[in-house]
Amino acid sequence: MRHKFTHNSSISDKRKLNKTLQLLQKILRGLCLVLGCWLIFTTITLVSASSKPVDALFVLGGSIRREIYVAQQAKQNPQIPILISRGSLDPCIWLIFQREAADLQNVWLENCANSTFDNFYYGIPILKRWGVHKVKLISSPSHFPRAKWMAQILLGAQGIWVEPEVVKEKGRPANREYWWKTAFDITRSLLWAVVSQFIQPQCSHITQLTDVDMQRWQRQGFVCERQGGLGSKGGRGQGGMGVGE
Numbered sequence: 001m002r003h004k005f006t007h008n009s010s011i012s013d014k015r016k017l018n019k020t021l022q023l024l025q026k027i028l029r030g031l032c033l034v035l036g037c038w039l040i041f042t043t044i045t046l047v048s049a050s051s052k053p054v055d056a057l058f059v060l061g062g063s064i065r066r067e068i069y070v071a072q073q074a075k076q077n078p079q080i081p082i083l084i085s086r087g088s089l090d091p092c093i094w095l096i097f098q099r100e101a102a103d104l105q106n107v108w109l110e111n112c113a114n115s116t117f118d119n120f121y122y123g124i125p126i127l128k129r130w131g132v133h134k135v136k137l138i139s140s141p142s143h144f145p146r147a148k149w150m151a152q153i154l155l156g157a158q159g160i161w162v163e164p165e166v167v168k169e170k171g172r173p174a175n176r177e178y179w180w181k182t183a184f185d186i187t188r189s190l191l192w193a194v195v196s197q198f199i200q201p202q203c204s205h206i207t208q209l210t211d212v213d214m215q216r217w218q219r220q221g222f223v224c225e226r227q228g229g230l231g232s233k234g235g236r237g238q239g240g241m242g243v244g245e
Helices: 002-050 064-076 090-099 116-129 144-154 179-195 214-220
Strands: 056-060 082-085 107-110 134-139 161-166 206-208
Touching: 002 161, 056 064, 056 116, 064 082, 064 090, 064 134, 082 116, 090 107, 090 214, 107 116, 116 144, 116 179, 134 144, 144 161, 144 179
Parallel strands: 056 082, 056 134, 082 107, 134 161
Antiparallel strands: 107 206
8 A cells, every 4th residue: 555655756746847847848949039039129129220320329438538538429419318427537538528519408428337347237218218220339349249249139138229339549549458358248238138128227327418517627627538638627626538438
């Protein structure tokens, strides 16, 4: 009798295991189906977006020359909104746009990011609120391979087409690129591409360029990056370049 009970119990356990495995297989097939449909939809969206005009300029902070370039672009295309992610000090950017006689109305400064990944982490929700379909991504040669791959993953996952724009630097760049840094950023970008479909981080330090309080900055004192060519207009005190690398 005891042997028969043990045998029946073993059969029951196997049936439960088989049912669990079948359920997991169904869940896996369902996830694969959802992922496949999402990839197809995103690809169609990207192909459509690629043929549209650029409707935003996205500047990755790290060098004042990028901001000089985008100010010149703003002068030529004042209707296109500009997002500068953790670039130079706010007053330095304000002075650059004033010097270039570019419109300040359509420029926003995001100052939450502390890395390239953060540039996209905080910047993409802003671009999505703007309804952007095609963005011009502005960075520098040494920084660009990693930034471009991350942009294509993270912006592409949101159906936003990326048009790269490289701004040449003068002298030797301060930052260095390492293979492990690239591998780490690409890996977490792939993971965040999925998670970001459900979570949209918000930056609490976004300033429209027209709202920069120059009088307050002048009282505090600040210094702009030398390559900006702003001379003594930058005031006194400590400043620095962007940290978006």
